[in-house]
Amino acid sequence: MYLRLFYLMLAFAGIVFAIQACNSSGSQSIEAQIPDTISYNFHVRPILSDKCFICHGPDANKxxxxxxxxxxxxxYKALKEKPSGHALVPFKPKASEVFLRISATDSALIMPPKSSNLKLTSREISVIxxxxxxxAKYERHWAFNPPRTPGIPKVxxxxxVxxxxxxxxxQKQEQNGVKPNPEADKERLLKRLSLDLTGLPPSIELMDKFLTDGSNNAxxxxxxxxxxxxxxxxxxxxxxxxxxRYADSHGYQDDNYRSQWPWRDWVIHAFNKNMPYDQFITWQLAGDLMPNATKEQLLATGFNxxxxxxxxxxxxxEEYRVEYVTDRTNAFGKALLGVTLECAHCHDHKYDPFSQKEYYQVFAFFNNVKEVGLESTVGGPQTYAKKPLxxxxNEDVKKILTFVNKQDTSKLIVSVMGxxxxxxxxxxxNRGVYDDHGTEVEAGTPKSILPFGSQNVKNRLGLSKWLFDKRNPLTSRVFVNQVWQEFFGRGIVKTSGDFGMQGELPSHPELLDWLAVDFMNHGWNIKRLVKQIVSSATYxxxxxxSADKLKTxxxxxxxxxxxRxxxxxxxxxxxxxxxxxxxxxxxxxxxxxxYQPAGLWEAATSGRGILTNYKQDHEGSLYRRGIYTFIKRTVPPxxxxxxxxxxxxxxxxKRLNTNTPLQALVMLNDPTVLEASRVLAARLLLENSAVQTKLVKAFRLIVCRNPNEKEIKVLNSYYADQLKVFQQKSQIEKVLAVGEYPIPEKINKRNLAAMMQVMTTIYNLEETITKT
Structure with missing residues (x-):
């Protein structure tokens, strides 16, 4: 059955990129009234960027x-083609060529020219x-100004609240004449909260406890x-x-095994113990440079x-060694600063104030690692981790790294920093070429963000201190935005990896700053931030x-x-x-x-190493959480x-979010879904209860709410229909022959096959895998 899915996957592969998620709609955003005070960053620059910069922006070639x-x-300076005129004359729109040209009616004068197919709206003209x-005051880019605590708005x-x-x-809703929705019902709210905080559905026991708890603090x-x-x-x-970019293989063509999973165990441990964000990042950037560094701090550096x-x-x-340093530099910029630092790898950044020299100053922090581009070719266990390591x-696991789930006595090694x-x-x-050396540089940071400062040591530990300097305008904003994104599907800044000039403006800039400052002032406490978000009426x-809200x-x-x-x-x-x-x-x-379709790894391998063939696990290893699924970079799951x-x-x-026919095919054909349907059906049938009671319980387990009268009627009817369908033994055995979990000996297999189909149907409800 899974082989059939594999061929369907190939047939539909071209569809994946053609269908976008409903919530990535390109619909126009709300147009608010023209503000009393016009901001260059928030009101003017977006207009100029969309309509004017293509011919009058940073690209000298255009x-x-x-x-x-x-x-x-x-x-402000005199125009090249009209020395007596100026594009902008502060306080004088009618003396400013920009305004005269965008408001012109003569097709020979109007800007943007008609040939560009661009046109300013009357509102945009009024804003300028x-x-x-x-x-006509210009402003420093908003994200490069340190966040300040704004006053709490009046509503x-x-x-x-x-x-x-x-x-x-x-405040913003009221300004736009919109009212918030009422609070979600208890069942849907609990499902949402449980999925967001644990990634798991709530148990029936938790549902019952919450539904019956009438206290104010339930x-x-x-x-x-x-x-x-x-x-x-x-x-x-x-x-x-x-x-x-955690994975279980090295990547590139050979793509052999790597044993980096103890670092993942540390990350889970760090979040569970609520390690402050500044410590969480400092250990990952520079744990090896900490005074009297512990093995835990060293393990944390596996991040890089x-x-x-x-x-x-x-x-x-040398080419590949430089490639590794480049990757670390780019990841630092995107993950922790939320900027496209990599755009300055070959030349000065075209849009943001980052020079190529500044890129290589950041590069210098990661350029001193005791590593080589090619340490060894594909072989045995000695290649699972690369030096430094x-x-x-077993003694470490008993006394120091107690959170590492080491299951045997074999040698365990992890790549770390040193x-x-x-x-x-x-x-x-020059031009980013690994062996074309230009000017020598020392470690440093972009001045437009925050000068590095002479008090900081020019190593990764000093870089971390710079990162968590409260004057740094990006660190807290970027992480708070990523956390917000995890709960609302999009960040306050939609482009969570780009807070630069070409990124989107924050939808609620004052809220972003308030959260960023509050996060810093309360010890970079991640659980506190999460609790604030999920405790809000907004969440x-x-x-x-409603149709009205969908339209506006x-x-x-x-x-x-x-x-949703x-x-x-x-x-x-x-x-x-x-x-x-x-x-x-x-x-x-x-x-x-x-479970995985046969032949995928074998069709994309160099023929060397232990990952040439896919060797499926068995027993309990088949039923681990998704975070533990083996990721081979060249053939991901x-x-x-x-x-x-x-x-x-x-x-x-931030991941893409698509909605394709392939996803429906997975839910209908994936062995894990079918096996789960069979196992749940068997467990329900073995309970001493009526069919309707079983169906209600199944619905609650899967969808996390009680079914309504119509839903339970449909499921009852479908079960009865399936009992009629499954008359032949061969037909029944074929349906039940999925997955390795054993079928109970004393069970009516016809009933099991019929109930299994009902379970599969519930798993395939949109609501089952949708956060609402």
């Missing part, structure tokens, strides 16, 4: 008439006119309980696996060794969408309803396993290989890929 509008001094009247409907977040959200008690669950660390770590590593003979050693002994005794020189690489709203705010920028979107790929697996009772809840340990999981080639701070 610039027309020598006019540049993205820099104040260029925009008002900006000029107010002095009319204070009864709705539960914490500070809600004031900022409600919701708060559930929040606290879920935050203390060990599954919380697994759910939070999932996003960090994408950020850190998760990049791809080649084992192919014949490669140029650390060995984890610098050379002598400083390796760093040069600007607790119903996801029901299709992308839900105002958050006048809870977002499909849960992550790993959580789809987790929901299926947990609801059926198959889930093995063991924390940590080596990655596992569940197909089911995960179909549900938009990262292939972990590089740092990724």
């Amino acid at each position: 610039r027309e008439a020598g006019l540049r509008l993205d820099i104040a001094e260029e925009a 006119e008002k900006w000029i009247k107010q002095g 009319e409907n204070e009864d709705w 539960r914490n500070e977040i809600d004031y900022f959200i409600l 919701y708060g008690k559930v929040v606290e309980s879920l935050l203390q669950s060990q599954a919380y660390g697994e759910k939070m770590a999932l996003h960090w696996m994408d950020v850190s 060794r998760n990049h791809k590593i080649t084992e192919e003979g014949g490669v140029i050693d 650390m060995e984890i002994s 610098d050379r005794d002598t400083l390796r020189k760093t040069f600007i690489l 607790r709203q119903s996801a029901v969408i 705010d299709p992308e839900n920028l105002l958050l006048a309803r809870a977002p 979107y499909r849960i992550p790929a790993e959580s789809v697996r987790d929901v299926v396993l947990a609801s059926s009772g198959l889930l093995v809840k063991t924390i940590g340990g080596p990655s596992v290989k569940p 197909p089911t995960m890929s179909i549900f938009d999981a990262s292939n972990r080639d590089q740092c990724e701070v």
Whole structure:
């Protein structure tokens, strides 16, 4: 059956990129009234960027008439083609050529020219006119100004507010004449909360307890309980696996095995113990440089060794060593600063104020690692980790690294960070070419963000201190935004990996700054931040969408309803396993290989190494959480890929979210889903209860709410129909022959096959794998 799915996957492969998720609609955003005070960053620059910069922006090769509008001094000076005129004359729109040309009616004068197919709206023209009247003041890019704590806004409907977040959200809703949704019902709210905090559906016991708890703090008690669950660390770590580009193979053509999973165990442990974010990152960036560094601190630095590593003979050693340093530099910029630093690898950044020299100054922090481009070619266990490395002994696991789930006595090694005794020189690489050395540079940081400062040591530990300097405008904003994204589907800044000039503006800039400052002032406490978000009235709203709200705010920028979107790929697996009772809840340990179509690895291999053939695991290893699924970079798990999981080639701070026919095919044909359906059906049939009671329980386990009268009637009818369908033994055996979990001996197989089809149907409900 899974082979059939594999061929269907190939047939439909071209569809994946053609169909986008409903919540990535390109609909126009809400147009608010023209503000009293016009901001260049938030009101004017977006207009100029969309309509003017293509000819009058930073790209010198496309610039027309020598006019540049993205820099104040260029925009104010006399025009090249009309020395008596100026593009912008502060306070005088009618003396400013920009205003005269965008408001012209003569087709020979109007800007943008008709040939460009661009046109300013009357509102956009009015905004620019008002900006000029107010002095045409340019501003430093908003993200490079340190966040300041804004005052809590005043709102009319204070009864709705539960914490500070809600004031900022409600203020904008009221400004736009929109009212928030009422609170979601208890069942849907609990499912949402449980999926967001643990990645697992709530148990029936938890549902019953919450539904019958009439106290004012019933919701708060559930929040606290879920935050203390060990599954919380697994759910939070999932996003960090994408950020850190964690995988179980080296990548490139040979793509052999690597034993980096103890680092993943550490990440889960760090989230569960609520390690402060500044410590969490400092250990990963520079744990090896800490005074009297412990083995745990050293293990944490595996973050910067998760990049791809080649084992192919014949490669140029220095080329690949530079490639590894480049990866670490780019990941640092995207993950921790939220900027496209990599754009300055070959030349000065075209849009953001980062020079190529500054790129290689950051590069220098990661350029002194005791590593080579090619350490060894594909072979035995000695290649599982690359130097510098650390060995984890059984004694370490007993006394120091107690969170590492080491299951046997075999040698366990992990790639970590470790610098050379002598400083390796760093040069600007002309055009980014590894051996074309330009000017020598020392370690440093972009001045537009925050000068490095003479008090900081020029190593990775000093870089971390710079990163967590409260004057750094990006660190807290970027992480807070990523956390917000995990709960609402999109960040306050939608482009969570790009806070630069070409990134999107924050939908609620004051809220972003308030959260960022509050996060810093409360010890970079991650659980506290998470609790603030899920405790807000904003989060607790119903996801029901009215036709009016869909029309006025299709992308839900105002958050006048809870977002509705499909849960992550790993959580789809987790929901299926947990609801059926198959889930093995063991924390940590080596990655596992569940069911997979035959021949995938064999069709994409160099023929060397232990990952040439896919050797499926058995017994309990088949039923581990999605975060533990083995990721081979060249052939990532197909089911995960179909549900938009990262292939972990590089740092990724936000996944795509598509909705394709392949996803429906997976839910209908995947052996894990079918096996879970069979196992759950058997467990229900073995209970001494009526059929309707069994169906209600199944619905609650899978969908996490009680079915209504119509739903239970349909399921009852479908079960009766399936009993009629399954008359022949061969037909029954064929349906039940899926998965390795044993079928109970004393069970009516006809009833089992019929009930299994009902379970599969419930698993295939959209609501099952959707957060509402």
